[in-house]
Every structure is written in C-alpha cells, then in structure tokens.
Amino acid sequence: MFIFSFDFMQRAFIAGLITAVLAATLGVFIVLRRLSLVGDSLSHASLAGVAGGMLLGFYPFYGALLAAAGAALLIEFIRRAFPRYAEVALAVVMSSAMALAVVMISLKKAFNADLFSYLFGSLVAVSPADVAVITGAGIFILISIAFLYRELFAITFDEEAARLAGIPVAAVNIYFTLLTALTVALAVRVVGTLLVSALMVIPPAVSLQIARSFKAAFGIAIGVALLAVITGLYASFVFDLAPGGTIVLIASTILVAVMVAKGAINRWK
Secondary structure (H helix, E strand, O other): OHHHHOHHHHHHHHHHHHHHHHHHHHHHHHHHOOOOOHHHHHHHHHHHHHHHHHHHOOOHHHHHHHHHHHHHHHHHHHHHHOOOOHHHHHHHHHHHHHHHHHHHHHHHOOOOHHHHHHHHOOOOOOOHHHHHHHHHHHHHHHHHHHHOHHHHHHHHHOHHHHHHOOOOHHHHHHHHHHHHHHHHHHHOOOOOOOOHHHHHHHHHHHHHHHOOOHHHHHHHHHHHHHHHHHHHHHHHHHHOOOHHHHHHHHHHHHHHHHHHHHHHHHHHO
C-alpha cells in the first residue's frame, strides 16, 4: 500500500499495533474488575506529566511515564484507605491531575502543535526512538502479564479468595497498576492522553458481549483493537483526521454494531 512508502506511517502503524495489543490485554482485566476509569485517571496524570516536561524542558514522554506511575501508586494507596469505595481513588487522581495539567499549561502560556499531538495523537509525532521504546516496553509488559496470568485471573474474579490462597494481592495490584500506567504512557503518542482510556475499555467491552470464555475475551478484544487502530490510522492519513479520535470512533461503532446485532439475534430466538 502506498501509505507505507512514508517512514512516519510505518512508525505510526508499528506503534499503533503494539499499543492496541497492550491496551486490549490489560483492558480485559480492568473492565472485569470494574475499574474502567483507571485508564482515564492515568491518562489525565500523563497529561500533567507532558505539561510538566514542556514547562521544565525535558522530553514529555518521560514526564508522562513518571506522572502515570506516580498516579498508579497513589490510586493503590487511596484504594487501601477506602476499600469499599475504589472509585474515590480514581476521582481524586483524575481531578487533581487535570487541575495540575491546566495550571502547568497556563504557566507555559502556550498551546502548541506538540501539546495538541499529545492530547489527540499524531501520525507524524512518532519518532524512531518512540518506536524503540514502545517495542521494548511492550514486550516487557506482555511477558509480565503472561508470568502473572494465574494471579491476575484469581484476583480479577475473587480478590479475597486469592488472598486466602496465598497470592500477594497488594503487590500484584500495584505491579499491574504500574503496567497499566506504562501502557498509558506508551499510547499517548498514537491515541492521545484524552482518548487512550477508550482504547483500554471499548475493545474489552465488545469481547464481553460475545466471548464465551476468559481466553476468548482476550482474542476478541485484541482483534477489535487491532481493527480499530489499522482502519483508524489509514482513515486519519487519507482524510487528514486526528488518529486518536478516529480510532476511538471506529471502536465505538464496532461496539454499537455488536450490541445491535446481539439484541436482534436475541429477539429472534
């Protein structure tokens, strides 16, 4: 295809495909644990990190990574303080991070194209260094998930039973939240900080509509995420659209189509 004759499109597709696999894989656990807003909270934190990087003059990606990791630890700390109200942690981190981002952006007194690319994603913003970091970190995240699969499975469906079975629930939760933070930071270049959480929630939501097993949910979620990213990147190149918004709209369309089709099938039964 002619679009792959451009180096920036090759980098965008590599980064996008890796991001899709990571977001969908972690998203299944997040959705089943009813923590769908965790991606939103961490993405808002990463925006604060991006703003901090621009304000202080260092690479914004590192700011996003540090801010998301710090927010992940803060979420777990607040969740322990409010064990029956986990959503409190997400609301506190999300609102505080957004407020911090707004303040730092106002201090910089600039809303430039680079910041816009971090907000909504950009095809040309993905550099060779970004691809190398996303690839290396992506492999690390997938290996971690494979290694902790049984523990995460047990915690997802019954945290108390997992604790009684000897699983270090607190440590696994912290590690998983840090992996989620890393995934969010990696995805901001392609999807943007304001939309990355949707890529972690919508494909798993589609899979839970039609999957008949836990493992099948992963396959379907990854397939939906890959389809949304591939078609979204292509459409954003052809029609000069923001890639993040295009990807999320396609994923949302798939979810609506699946829900409508499932409802129609159920009515005919």
